[in-house]
Amino acid sequence: MSDHFISVIVAVKNEEEHIEKCLLSLIRQNYPKGSYRIVVVDGRSADQTTHVVNEYRSRYGDFIHLYHNPKEWQAAGRNLAIEKEEQSDLIAYIDGHCIAEENWLRNLSDVLLHSDVDVAGVGSIIESPSDESGLGRAIDRIFSTKLGAAGTSYIPRKELTVVDTVPFVLYRKEALFKVGLYDEEMKYGEDYSLNFKLRRAGYRLLVNPNAKVYYYKRKSVTEFYNQMYNYGLTKAILGQKYPTSLKCIHYLPSLSLIVLLSFSFLGVIIKEAFYTLGFIIAAYFCLLYLTSIYFSVKERDWNYIISIPAAYLVEHIGYSVGFIIGFRKQGWIE
Template sequence: MQEHASAQPGSDTWIGKSIAVATRHPLGVGDAKYRWATSAGYADTVAFGLYAKSTFDKLGLYNEELLVNEDYEMNARLRASGGRIWINPEIRSTYYSRPDLRSLARQYFTYGFYKFRMLKKYPQTLRWRQALPPLFVFGILMLLLLSVFWWFARVVFLSVAAAYLFILIAGCSQEAFKQKSPELLFGIPLAIMTMHFSWGGGFWWSAITGFKKGNHVG
């Protein structure tokens, strides 16, 4: 069973509030149900989960070599053994998000970095929400490189960037108006962009450099 994590601002600033919204917004976390689910049901993973002791007796403890993603790795083992994960939003817990963009970027870079390491052992656990940031970062970098030599690549890059910004602003506008905070219309997209590019960048940095035992990027 899973506690529904309610994200609260890590600082009482407009960017702190924006980050809290971004970490529970579908554009920021995709189909991660434990962030935004409003009804009970099965999910692929949870955070702050409640497990029977027999689960650890059967599967072993958390993988301490993973500084992050250790809960996802545990849940991957649970599903592989035939278990299922149930989320119940009526059980509440409070999660305090990062207070500023710098700490948010570091957090999501670390997530992406260790996600690549985990996928080397469990490639079948990759979800579309996790594949999009690395693919997007790779595509943007390739377009930037090609735009130096090819005018059409510049057109495509500008078109993709404009579409991306439009989707973020349009998708986050409802929350900004709901909270009657115009600054969130700028802050939430900025936080989501930070999450996307940091996660994707961390993923590729892990792929390029490889993982050496004892590395700590978090």
């Protein structure tokens, strides 16, 4: 048994489709059972999520805790659990539509507990589960490229690396309290915000490529667009709250969209502007299709010829529109 205790927080809302797989993956961790606990925080689910969780609670007792989150969104739910889980000195989190590899906790804790105290957390890499949807696989592939994931935590790593932000992290609880926990007004982007506050306070974050989480992506174009729109919106709101949190790459998609629209309007007056616009669009689509051909040949999945360019378009447009609109908002809760 470890001298440390981990509370693994799973903040959920309407996750009946995946919550059982998530719980089973956490129950089956190759980690001493007396050294961690699963903590589900439910944000007023309208489906069978809590029913499934309660079934497992009846089998495993105090190994699984369930709290109810009246504010519904993840930042508030995670803070609630962190404050209530007094026994733990380490906090991990994972989403309800994820499956943790059996050595996930061990790989995270081995690195964190052998790191200097200025390492606030160690995070994971994301892969697609074997039963991922077709669109989900395409999203996973674009997130593995700089064109689809520059400036994010999705770029795959091959070795232990210091990063700006990282998903599915094992944190030192003390560090979380020092920076004021999650920003509860953030309905999205709470991870990026928290990790920025940690870095600003002088902490470091690591990603361990041996800590793997299988993450179910969005299944429909509409869901993926909304996700990317909210990502863009969040980045703009965070940029107002923490001006130094954003880098040039975060502005690039929206600036590109503005440039394209500007050339479209200029084309009405200046014919050469249309030629320039056509060249930019042609170059962009060539890049998308070259990427789709690469993955199609590599994995022998010719559906990528359509799904990967479509995923890129939805991602870039959704993020860009959200980012532009986000600068007109003062925050998520107004």
